[in-house]
Amino acid sequence: MGSEVTLKQIAKELGLSAMTVSRAINNRSNVDEKTKERILNKAREMGYTPNHIAKSLVSKKSYTIGVVVPEIAHSFFAEAIQGIEEVTFEGNYQLILTHSAENEEREKQALQTLKSKRVDGILISTAQTVEDHSLYKRIVESDTALVFFDRCVEGIGASCVSVDDRSGAYNITNHLIGHGYKKIAHLGGPLNLKISQERLWGYKEALNDNGIMIDDDLIIESGFREKGGYNAMDQLLTAYQDHPPRAVFAMNDPVAFGAMEAIYNHGFSIPEDIAIVGFSDDIRASLMKTPLTTVRQPSYDLGKRAAQKLIKMIENEDEPVENIDLLTELVVRESCGCKKQ
Amino acid sequence: MGSEVTLKQIAKELGLSAMTVSRAINNRSNVDEKTKERILNKAREMGYTPNHIAKSLVSKKSYTIGVVVPEIAHSFFAEAIQGIEEVTFEGNYQLILTHSAENEEREKQALQTLKSKRVDGILISTAQTVEDHSLYKRIVESDTALVFFDRCVEGIGASCVSVDDRSGAYNITNHLIGHGYKKIAHLGGPLNLKISQERLWGYKEALNDNGIMIDDDLIIESGFREKGGYNAMDQLLTAYQDHPPRAVFAMNDPVAFGAMEAIYNHGFSIPEDIAIVGFSDDIRASLMKTPLTTVRQPSYDLGKRAAQKLIKMIENEDEPVENIDLLTELVVRESCGCKKQ
């Protein structure tokens, strides 16, 4: 930081009081036009930059919001962050970025630091491992606005902006069924996470609504990554050697990529033998040998919406708590064998 | 921000002075053990969180660093940011993230805001269009540490952490030459940026060292994006209709992607008619119809190194200005037609 020009210094140079200088610089009405001009010129000449820290101390407002994400470099979060930055920039807020690395302890520390910095509000997508929600509660009860996005914690009175995982899963499963597939497997994530539950639910509902029996043996836990997808699919194809599933709904694109690999290795082709679809519209999805049908999540918009909601909560006392679910979009490519020609 | 507990309030509750409470909380030696314990208990009970804003005002140190990037969601920058966050977290600094959207005016505004927030230092990767370096100079001359990363501005006395663009460009051009190509075009970035200069230099040096004449007509400015790559390549192929270059070195992968499109549109095949290589190892590079030979940049490490350098400059008066170049790695794929079988 070091020694910057202050209002007082400008005042001294001009033989005025700091207060008058302050008024001129903040463009208040009650300053003589000529004095104002003198002040502004001198300020420019001296290279004055207002000190937000001092302002914050007196105004009790930092125009800063804190963001906590599990991973910055995941394209989904990177895009959401860009959306957030877009909105905060518009609203003249700054953004303090922290990342939890999916680690509860680190997340706590980040939140604590954000409180110390007296951020006006916090946007958070929780780490996978977090079990203790008391800190979130304390924040909600304090004066700091809190909005969850993507990975939300329910029942503590905070707003939540996320994608509608269930309807996305429902739609894509339904799409598979609509093209005549009946034996449809699901590669899913760990069930303690809402996101996994919701996608599984959507899958099951679609089967149900179409009168297809749910076969639990066709539901395999794969985690979130390629390797897990490969293993789960490999296991499935080994178990169902002679009568493999006709289609697969993977809980996300990386899992689908891994599963595709396993399908090829078992000598099947996509989509002729086995159709497969994913979720998230990873940047690689369209570039696969057989481009992947998937569900696009509005990551950028999600960030924007979350930031907008947060700023509203900051600036408006009685902005209501609400859950905002953004709709997903089905992206049909070749891997499901149901593309219109 | 709102009304948080203060030292004074704790002091009042306990019948002590604010100063004693301050000492206890900052774990100074000169406090009675018992008093200290009483204070710490009371502080916990009242939910005290130190006010960094007030601390900063008196200490003239914000423990905050500002980051300015052209795009957050570009995987290269997202990874670099993650590296930066890793280091700042370790060093107990927070990170204010801004993005310029490649826009000079917006970058200026971001820098101005960062100054107002009295950040201890700034990490910046400049926007493409920036021509006026006076603001950078003013920052360097002020007390705010400044470190450029990836896209640097030279000659203003700021440190720069980047990949060794020249050797990377040299190596990949050399690789092309080693496979018999002689007529090699270059699609380059704006020459006011070091990154563009260096890659051009590496290209020229490789030609020189192999006794190939440099043909300035084969060097076209393309900018940093797909569209610019498409246009530049299109222009080149139109000009050299009957005798197109045998190979192309694009200054980065997106430019290469655009150029590939143009090559196809002109009816040429890759690499049989025209070989092409890029720079940066974008996540899509390996997934193109013809996978792209490119240069891998250590983005995460680059962020870390830049942040480390910045923190050193902040904490150590006479930390020298230096250029740090990280080595790149050649990634050979099909698009250069020189893959070992």
Place this chain on the structure above:
DNA sequence: TTGTACGCGTTATCAA
């Protein structure tokens, strides 16, 4: 060991 006075840069308030 504990307390008092003062200052960090700014603004609100009241007085001139």
Place this chain on the structure above:
DNA sequence: TTGATAACGCGTACAA
């Protein structure tokens, strides 16, 4: 229209 004073929350320097 302008200025003096106090306050925001904390830490330094000194005194008790």
